[in-house]
Amino acid sequence: xxxxxxxxxxxxxxxxxxxxxxxxxxxxxxxxxxxxxxxxxxxxxxxxxxxxxxxxxxxxxxxxxxxxxxxxxxxxxxxxxxxxxxxxxxxxxxxxxxxxxxxxxxxxxxxxxxxxxxxxxxxxxxxxxxxxxxxxxxxxxxxxxxxxxxxxxxxxxxxxxxxxxxxxxxxxxxxxxxxxxxxxxxxxxxxxxxxxxxxxxxxxxxxxxxxxxxxxxxxxxxxxxxxxxxxxxxxxxxxxxxxxxxxxxxxxxxxxxxxxxxxxxxxxxxxxxxxxxxxxxxxx
Amino acid sequence: xxxxxxxxxxxxxxxxxxxxxxxxxxxxxxxxxxxxxxxxxxxxxxxxxxxxxxxxxxxxxxxxxxxxxxxxxxxxxxxxxxxxxxxxxxxxxxxxxxxxxxxxxxxxxxxxxxxxxxxxxxxxxxxxxxxxxxxxxxxxxxxxxxxxxxxxxxxxxxxxxxxxxxxxxxxxxxxxxxxxxxxxxxxxxxxxxxxxxxxxxxxxxxxxxxxxxxxxxxxxxxxxxxxxxxxxxx
Amino acid sequence: xxxxxxxxxxxxxxxxxxxxxxxxxxxxxxxxxxxxxxxxxxxxxxxxxxxxxxxxxxxxxxxxxxxxxxxxxxxxxxxxxxxxxxxxxxxxxxxxxxxxxxxxxxxxxxxxxxxxxxxxxxxxxxxxxxxxxxxxxxxxxxxxxxxxxxxxxxxxxxxxxxxxxxxxxxxxxxxxxxxxxxxxxxxxxxxxxxxxxxxxxxxxxxxxxxxxxxxxxxxxxxxxxxxxxxxxxxxxxxxxxxxxxxxxxxxxxxxxxxxxxxxxxxxxxxxxxxxxxxxxxxxxxxxxxxxxxxxxxxxxxxxxxxxxxxxxxxxxxxxxxxxxxxxxxxxxxxxxxxxxx
Numbered sequence: 001x002x003x004x005x006x007x008x009x010x011x012x013x014x015x016x017x018x019x020x021x022x023x024x025x026x027x028x029x030x031x032x033x034x035x036x037x038x039x040x041x042x043x044x045x046x047x048x049x050x051x052x053x054x055x056x057x058x059x060x061x062x063x064x065x066x067x068x069x070x071x072x073x074x075x076x077x078x079x080x081x082x083x084x085x086x087x088x089x090x091x092x093x094x095x096x097x098x099x100x101x102x103x104x105x106x107x108x109x110x111x112x113x114x115x116x117x118x119x120x121x122x123x124x125x126x127x128x129x130x131x132x133x134x135x136x137x138x139x140x141x142x143x144x145x146x147x148x149x150x151x152x153x154x155x156x157x158x159x160x161x162x163x164x165x166x167x168x169x170x171x172x173x174x175x176x177x178x179x180x181x182x183x184x185x186x187x188x189x190x191x192x193x194x195x196x197x198x199x200x201x202x203x204x205x206x207x208x209x210x211x212x213x214x215x216x217x218x219x220x221x222x223x224x225x226x227x228x229x230x231x232x233x234x235x236x237x238x239x240x241x242x243x244x245x246x247x248x249x250x251x252x253x254x255x256x257x258x259x260x261x262x263x264x265x266x267x268x269x270x271x272x273x274x275x276x277x278x279x280x281x282x283x284x
Numbered sequence: 285x286x287x288x289x290x291x292x293x294x295x296x297x298x299x300x301x302x303x304x305x306x307x308x309x310x311x312x313x314x315x316x317x318x319x320x321x322x323x324x325x326x327x328x329x330x331x332x333x334x335x336x337x338x339x340x341x342x343x344x345x346x347x348x349x350x351x352x353x354x355x356x357x358x359x360x361x362x363x364x365x366x367x368x369x370x371x372x373x374x375x376x377x378x379x380x381x382x383x384x385x386x387x388x389x390x391x392x393x394x395x396x397x398x399x400x401x402x403x404x405x406x407x408x409x410x411x412x413x414x415x416x417x418x419x420x421x422x423x424x425x426x427x428x429x430x431x432x433x434x435x436x437x438x439x440x441x442x443x444x445x446x447x448x449x450x451x452x453x454x455x456x457x458x459x460x461x462x463x464x465x466x467x468x469x470x471x472x473x474x475x476x477x478x479x480x481x482x483x484x485x486x487x488x489x490x491x492x493x494x495x496x497x498x499x500x501x502x503x504x505x506x507x508x509x510x511x512x513x514x515x516x517x518x
Numbered sequence: 519x520x521x522x523x524x525x526x527x528x529x530x531x532x533x534x535x536x537x538x539x540x541x542x543x544x545x546x547x548x549x550x551x552x553x554x555x556x557x558x559x560x561x562x563x564x565x566x567x568x569x570x571x572x573x574x575x576x577x578x579x580x581x582x583x584x585x586x587x588x589x590x591x592x593x594x595x596x597x598x599x600x601x602x603x604x605x606x607x608x609x610x611x612x613x614x615x616x617x618x619x620x621x622x623x624x625x626x627x628x629x630x631x632x633x634x635x636x637x638x639x640x641x642x643x644x645x646x647x648x649x650x651x652x653x654x655x656x657x658x659x660x661x662x663x664x665x666x667x668x669x670x671x672x673x674x675x676x677x678x679x680x681x682x683x684x685x686x687x688x689x690x691x692x693x694x695x696x697x698x699x700x701x702x703x704x705x706x707x708x709x710x711x712x713x714x715x716x717x718x719x720x721x722x723x724x725x726x727x728x729x730x731x732x733x734x735x736x737x738x739x740x741x742x743x744x745x746x747x748x749x750x751x752x753x754x755x756x757x758x759x760x761x762x763x764x765x766x767x768x769x770x771x772x773x774x775x776x777x778x779x780x781x782x783x784x785x786x787x788x789x790x791x792x793x794x795x796x797x798x799x800x801x802x803x804x805x806x807x808x809x810x811x812x813x814x815x816x817x818x819x820x821x822x823x824x825x826x827x828x829x830x831x832x833x834x835x836x837x838x839x840x841x842x843x844x845x846x847x848x849x850x851x852x853x854x855x856x857x858x859x
Contacts, residue, residue, distance in 0.1 A: 036627055087818045093626055094571050098769055099817045101762050106810025112803030162386055165375065169383045172372045178354030179332055179364045181387035181435060214803070222638050222758060229631045260646035267635040267642070274632045275618035 005255055007134040012251025013244065014140040017147035018205050020243035022220065023227045024151055024236055025198030031171040031234030032191040035085050035096045039104035040199060041221030043080070046107065047073045047203025048212035049115060056122045070200035077196020078189055085192070086185075104217065111214035119211035126208065143205035150201050151240065154194075167191060171234060223250075223263070226270045232280030242281060246270075285310045285470050286331070286362070286439050291340030293330045300326040302495045303340065308439065313461070313471040315481045315488035315502070317515060323494040324474040325367050328443045331472075332364040333357040344439065359387050363437035367444050369428040373417025377408055377427055380416050384434030393436070401430045404463060422453035429460060433469075440464065442473040446480065458484050478515040482506050490515075534682050538675045546674050552780075552787050553681035554743050557688040559768040559779035561735035564695060564728055566765070567773040569708035572729075573761040574615070574633030575736050577640040578608040580756025582737030583744035584644060584651065587659050590668065592650075597669040601741040608737030609730050611636075616729045620722055623711070634758060641757030656751040659744070669745050677746045684742055685780070688735065692776055695728065704728060770816050772823025781825050 026040050037043070047069045054065035080103065088099045126138040158164035170177045170187050177184055210216065227246050231238030246266050253262030273281065286308045293301040300323045308314045316324055329335040331342060333354035342350045344360050352360065363384075371380055381401060385394045402409040405426050411419060416427055425445055432440060445461065446454040454477065461484045465471060475481035482488060482502045490498035490511065498508065505511050538546055562575050585607055586600030615636055618624075624632055645653050652658075662668045671677055695701055703724045706714035715721050744750050753759060763786075771782025789812070793805030820827040 036631075084814060084818070091821055094569070094630075094769075095817050095821050097571070097627070097630060098766065099814055102766065102810055102813035102817055104810075105762065105766075105813060106807060109803040109806030109810050113801055113807050114803075116802065162382065162391060165379050165382050166386055168379075169372045169375060172374055173370055175334070176366055176370045177383075178334060179358065179366060180383050180431070181355045181358035181390075182383070183353070183355040218758065222634060225631050226635055229628060233627060258646050260642040264639055264642045264646060267639045270635050271615060271632055271639070274624060274628065274635075275615075275622055278622040278624045278628060 003133055005252070007136070008251045008255035009248065010134065010136060011140065012248045014137075014144040015251065016244035016247035017144035018202055019220075019223065019227060019247055020240045021147040021150050021198055021202045021205075022224045023231065023239035023243050024154060025195040025202070026224055026228050027231070027234055027236045027239045028154075028167075028198070029191055029195040030228065031236070032167055033081070033085060033089075033188050034174070035089070035093075036100065036225070036233070037080070037195070038097055038100040038221070038225075039080075039107060039217070040195075041217035041219075041224060042104050042107040043073060043076060043196065043199045044203045044206065044220065045111060045212065045214065045217045046076060047200045048207045048210075048216065049111065049120075051204060051207045052120050052122050052212050055124075056120070062124065066200075066204040069203055070197050073200030073203065074193040074197040077192040077194075077199070080196075081188060081192035086188075104221075108214050108217065115214065117213060117215075119213045121211045122207050124208055137209065139208040143208060146201070146205055150198065154198070157194075163187075163190060223266065226267065230270060230273060230281050232282055235280065235282060238280055238282040245281075285312070285345060286472065287343050288331070289341050291327075291330060291337045291342060293326055293335055293337045293339075295326070295335070300494050301330065301337075302493075304491070304494070304496055305340075306489055306496065306499075308470055308472055310470055311468055312487065313465050313473065313485040315485035316472065316474045316491050317476070317478045317481060317488055317511075318491035318497075319515075320476070322491045324491055325443055326494075327491065328364060328367075328441050328472075328474055331357075331441060332362055334364075358435055358437075359389070361436075361438035362441060363432035363435050363439070364441040365428050365432045365443060365445060367447065369421075369424045371416040371424055371428055371431070373415065375416055376413050377416055377419070378412040380427055380431050381408075381434050384431035387435055390435045394434075397434050397436060401433055404433070404467070405430050405460075420453075421449045422456055425449065425453075425457050426460060429464070433464070437469070439470045439472060442471065444474055444476065446475065446477045454480065478511065538678045543674060546678060548787065548791055550674065550678050550681045550746060552783050553678075553685040554739055554746065555767070555787060556780035556783040557681075557684045558736055558739035558743075559764060559771065559783050560685075560688040560692050561732050561739060562764045563768045563773040563779045564692060564732040564735070566768055568704040568728065570725070570729070571630045571765065572633040572732075573630050573758065573765060574612075574636040575733075575764050576637035576756045576758065576761035577611060577633075578733040578736040579740035579743075579760060579764075580637070580640045580644060580752065581608045581611060582740030583750050583755040584657070585737075586741050587657060587744050587750055588650065591657075591660050596667050597741065597745055598667075601669075601738065604741050605734045605737045609734045612729050612733030613726065616726060616733075617722075620725045620729075625711075634761065637757050637761045641752050644752040644756055651752070654752055656749055658750075659748050661748060670748070680742060681746075684739070688739075689776060689780075691731065691735065695731075696776070700724060700727065766813050769823055770813065772825035772827075774822070775825045775829065778823050778825040782823070785824065 022040065022044065026037060030036055050069040050072055051065050054060040054068055055062050060068070084099050084103055088096050129136045129138055129141070158168055166177065166182050166187055167190070170182065170184060174184065223246060227242045228239050230246065231240070231242035249266045249269055250262045253265035289305045290303045291301060292299065292303055304327060316327060318324055326335060330337050333352050333356070337350060341348060344362060347360070349357055349360055372383065375383070381398060382394070385391055385397055390397060407423060408427055408430055411423065416424065419427065429442070429445070442461070445457050449457060458480050461471065461473065465484070473481060473485060482505060485502050487499070487501050488505050489496050498505070498510065500508070537549060541549065558579065562572065565572055582604045585604035586597045589595040589600040589603065590597060615632070619629060619632060644651050662670060664671055664673065703714065703719045706719055707721055707724060711721055740755055744755070767782035767786040768779045770786060771780065772778030790805055790809055793808055797804040
């Protein structure tokens with residue numbers, strides 16, 4: 001096999017890890033709160049700026065900067081829920097999409113206002129590994145590994161704790177959880193915080209690989225929705241697998257064509273697949 | 285123990301309950317019977333806080349529970365086995381039971397409660413790892429009751445526990461109700477299966493078009509001509 | 519009644535024809551933009567009002583804008599042919615994606631996200647084909663000065679007239695669908711597809727028809743916009759950003775009334791323009807920041823849109839007098855019940 005193709009495939013797998021993390025967060029929120037956060041990738045953008053300023057500007061140690069970013073975004077997730085989602089919880093889905101879409105617009109413009117449109121890099125230079133004449137980015141390897149750890153941690157949280165079990169329960173029967181002594185509003189807050197924290201973790205990993213600018217969310221946002229829909233909205237395992245399918249299409253498409261073309265392939269694949277299996281890849 | 289006085293409730297503009305009063309004493313089992321659409325399920329939902337009463341008061345052991353949201357009513361000691369069981373189908377039996385013990389007081393004594401419930405329903409112990417949605421109707425009803433018992437309630441509300449089950453299974457479900465009574469629980473049970481329910485309760489109310497039409501001991505009601513004709517087909 | 523409507527129409531025409539003579543060029547430019555976008559938003563609302571929320575109109579707009587421009591630059595083909603071709607292309611695109619979507623019952627969130635992917639496909643294809651389209655640097659039509667053949671008019675008055683005609687045509691089509699049997703069918707479908715099918719409504723036909731009309735008109739709007747501004751950028755005529763812009767403005771104005779989308783265009787464009795002038799170039803993003811906040815507030819507090827909210831406030835008092843003049847209040851007052859579900 002062509003060594004460059006292999007390199008592209010491996011890079012695709014590595015990219016899939018971070019996408020999977022974001023897809024988990026978005027799916028978690030959708031499955032529980034039943035609202036699609038169109039602005040999810042822009043929340044990640046906020047986290048990337050936080051890390052950039054904390055680490056590159058104010059010299060906060062990187063791990064601490066990441067911890068602050070993760071908890072900050074958890075707080076932002078709660079804020080988004082309280083200020084924007086809660087008021088439209090009983091509105092038609094369209095209005096919910098638009099409310100978070102308006103937030104997307106706000107976040108991108110506000111970031112432009114505060115930071116300008118410059119591309120900023122946190123300036124951490126991680127080595128590039130050479131394995132059998134293939135070049136693999138160390139930053140991507142780390143991102144992949146940490147994404148997997150995050151996904152596994154989330155799995156155990158959902159599987160082993162009362163709160164996690166309640167989160168899965170509410171996604172199955174929204175109305176009845178009150179009878180179990182579960183306050184759905186508190187679960188929504190918890191899920192929004194977890195979704196925010198996952199976005200924060202993704203922000204840490206992406207900041208190592210990409211420059212941050214106000215519109216970076218546009219690069220990832222549509223891809224993440226696509227992944228979630230392919231896997232079946234709310235289906236976390238489906239989304240996890242779909243992340244790797246899509247990241248492979250992007251990686252191999254990029255190998256044969258340009259970056260944009262690879263995304264065109266991915267979106268076209270998505271549209272075609274949706275028309276064949278409208279409820280996602282893994283729907284029964 | 286549990287008392288409702290002049291409770292009225294509505295779904296939007298449709299009034300489903302008109303000034304309903306009833307009382308259940310400690311250790312008693314009370315039935316509410318009546319035709320489809322009489323407001324039986326509404327009554328249960330009002331007690332457990334899923335629907336707000338717009339008039340009247342409800343008390344549990346003398347303390348007002350009127351207007352409490354559902355998740356706080358559970359903490360007061362009322363557990364509700366909903367109509368159609370409403371298990372979490374993609375959670376295992378044991379996870380369903382864990383959800384039943386979500387309130388802090390129950391969570392603290394989870395393993396103790398779990399042992400007790402498994403002892404009461406050994407079948408569930410065998411099925412503990414199975415997804416709840418894959419069990420038979422009777423087993424699901426058993427699981428739904430067990431889930432409600434996990435919160436260590438003072439009063440158990442059961443909404444149509446026999447609905448949609450095969451006759452043989454219905455008999456088993458009423459056997460379960462007897463078992464629970466024997467544990468000393470106070471039970472309020474809503475049923476369309478009048479003949480069977482009157483065998484397991486002490487007293488019953490007849491609910492028609494959202495209002496109480498008749499009340500009496502199970503023995504009396506079994507002899508009542510209205511009930512015999514309209515609800516027992518005798 | 520018809521007498522007063524005639525008077526109103528004459529007054530409107532008089533005002534419209536006086537505008538280019540009175541307004542300074544900058545404002546005329548703004549008015550032309552508002553009219554063209556009003557047309558596009560109205561085209562979106564044809565679908566949107568029935569609950570078919572498309573985030574794919576950026577795709578149709580992009581096709582509409584780029585096809586005539588590319589044909590002109592590379593083959594010298596007149597836009598008089600290029601524009602119909604672009605409309606055909608957009609209609610084909612809409613049909614190719616719409617038909618299976620409707621057949622496979624892709625609705626709600628899923629429909630919104632599939633169409634969102636469609637607009638990304640067009641955006642990224644335009645960027646990827648940078649050898650031809652100039653990619654994200656944009657594309658400028660070959661200018662030939664005043665020419666009917668090239669549909670290029672440096673004099674703004676011409677485009678003003680075109681924009682007015684376009685806008686009026688859009689309103690007429692909206693009215694035509696609103697009055698036609700199609701509306702009843704589409705409303706039934708948006709409430710409950712199975713029920714609609716069971717009373718003999720051809721669900722596919724009704725949905726496809728409105729989708730094709732909406733996509734074709736959007737492409738036409740994109741083409742005229744391209745001819746007018748003479749510069750195309752994938753980000754401004756295709757992709758998510760412009761799709762969201764279309765959806766927002768139409769919703770903000772109100773999709774259930776004739777003039778709602780136009781009001782949306784008027785408000786959003788004057789607002790962004792006003793904020794831009796107000797803040798100047800020192801605060802890039804300030805205008806859009808405020809715009810974003812207003813959007814969110816609008817969705818939360820005025821889900822019926824501005825025109826809808828105004829009508830709800832003013833209707834009770836004026837209802838008897840107005841009932842005959844326009845049928846839009848009906849659709850607005852009917853809406854809340856179905857929107858609440």
